Amino acid sequence: MPAETSRTIIKLDGAEKHFGAVRALDGVDFAVAEGECIGLVGHNGAGKSTLMHMVAGTLSLSSGSITIGDTVEEAYSILRARQRGIRCVFQELSLCPNLSVAENTRISHASLHGFGWRRRAASLISGKLDEIFPGHDISAADVVSDLSIGRRQMVEIARAFTVTDEPLDLVILDEPTSSLDAQTAGQLLAFVRRFVAAGKSCILISHILGEVIENTDRIVVMRDGKVVVADAAGSFDRARLVAAMGSVEPRQKAEATIGTARAASGIERVRARPGRQTNGEELVAREGEIIGLAGLAGHGQTDLLLAVYRAAQRRTAGVTVSAPVALVAGDRQSDGVFPQWSIAANIGIRSLSRLRNGLLISPRRESELAQSWQKKIKIRTPDMNNNILSLSGGNQQKALFARALGSDAKIVLMDDPMRGVDIGTKLEVYDLVREEARNGRTFLWYTTETDELDNCDHVYVFHNGRIVANLARSELTEERIIHSSFSEAS
Secondary structure (H helix, E strand, O other): OOOOOOOEEEEEEEEEEEEOOEEEEEEEEEEEEOOOEEEEEOOOOOOHHHHHHHHHOOOOOOEEEEEEOOEEOOOOOHHHHHHOOEEEEOOOOOOOOOOEHHHHHHHOOOOOOOOOHHHHHHHHHHHHHHHHOOOOOOOOOOEHHHOOHHHHHHHHHHHHOOOOOOOOOEEEEEOOOOOOOHHHHHHHHHHHHHHHHOOOEEEEEOOOHHHHHHHOOEEEEEEOOEEEEEEEHHHOOHHHHHHHHOOOOOOOHHHHOOOOOOOOOOOEEEEEOOOOOOOOOOEEEEOOOEEEEEOOOOOOHHHHHHHHHHHOOOOEOOEEEOOOEEEEOOOHHHHHOOOOOEHHHHHHHHHHHHHEEOOEEOHHHHHHHHHHHHHHHOOOOOOOOOEHHHOOHHHHHHHHHHHHHOOOOOEEEEEOOOOOOOHHHHHHHHHHHHHHHHOOOEEEEEOOOHHHHHHOOEEEEEEOOEEEEEEEHHHOOHHHHHHHHOOOOO
16 A cells, blocks of 8 residues: 555546547546555446556547646657556557567567667566466467467566666556466466555556455546546445446356256257367267356367367367357457457358348348347447447457357357456346357357356366366366366366
8 A cells, every 4th residue: 555655656637538429538537656556447438448548648638637746748648658657558469469479578678679689578578477477388489479368468468567778667457367367367466466565556457356356455436437436445345346336246156047058958069079188078068058168278278169160160070069150259359350340240240141132231131130239238339330449348249249149150159258348248248148048059158257157057177178177067166176277187
């Protein structure tokens, strides 16, 4: 907790930001003190990311002022922010996929030049990765496109904390654990606490409310572009925080799982053996089941989902699929949205055969499909013909769910799709998944959030590309999952 006399790192007074008729920020006052970790929470579209763009200098204010130290900034920019020791890790990662980890580090540090710069950059990023994520298996020579999304997130975070000739006083972390498993997320949060204890500052944006309550000094709650509550973290419990955000407290586990899926009909939809598994446990999913995939990130869960997706289109060794398949990607920017298309077109792309009028796509049918799912899944936009990137991250993810659920797919593959999504949206999607399962859809759901597994009928735990445990819902505990995640067999 910062002392009362701590200097102010940055202060925004009356901050407003308008995008046409949309007021993303509406007179926000916000300040960060030296040696303080602030938790910033609110539903998708509440204004959190826009506010952080203001702090990071990547967007300019429509009105209001920014003060750093004792200086009112007249022409604040990302360059000025870096000069004053302010950095940001945004939810949508910014690494260049065709470059190595070391080369991406060089982009952030102009002082790394001349003979031997590659070796110095590699040493800088490797040292920070070792400090934040001990036991990682990332090489500075790895090409970013070859890394899983979780490892890319680790690199982006580590890069933000590297220091050469510019100061480092404040780091903004926007959903930093969204693609990390529990162990790696714990390593990061422990490092953040050490960083703040050393007199530095951090802003932590997370939809995992326990992370915010347990790891911050002060919590700021935003709703509809305004700060609605700001108080010491110790004054919040989960119920107060959820109430401040303006949503309903999640039901207890026992209640949430009642009627998750109808009793399995016995019709087998998927049978799959992970690529590294030559014998032993197979994944079996039947009509109306919700099957969870768990374990440490990068241990074969996504590979199996992709193998199932491919098997729906052509014969694949070790995988049998008996119905059409749709995929809800977790890495929406790389694998999910078509960034140049409208929201409606992004939703309709999986249902082209239904939308055709002769040889062409019917704009009317496309619009009707999009509008029906806008109402059903509550996509927040004034016009479904707007570009998909006009939506907040959570609403983009809703569009991906609408694409899958609005299609003819009887099997829906979910590759950690709820990362960075607010609790209200999650509850809506959980209810929708359970409803669709009762109607006979089958779900294969990989998630890094243990709580989400409560929605599943049973859970397969992965380790080193193999299934090491098959847990019924009655056996499902965090301790059992963690224990199995480190086991070669169960």
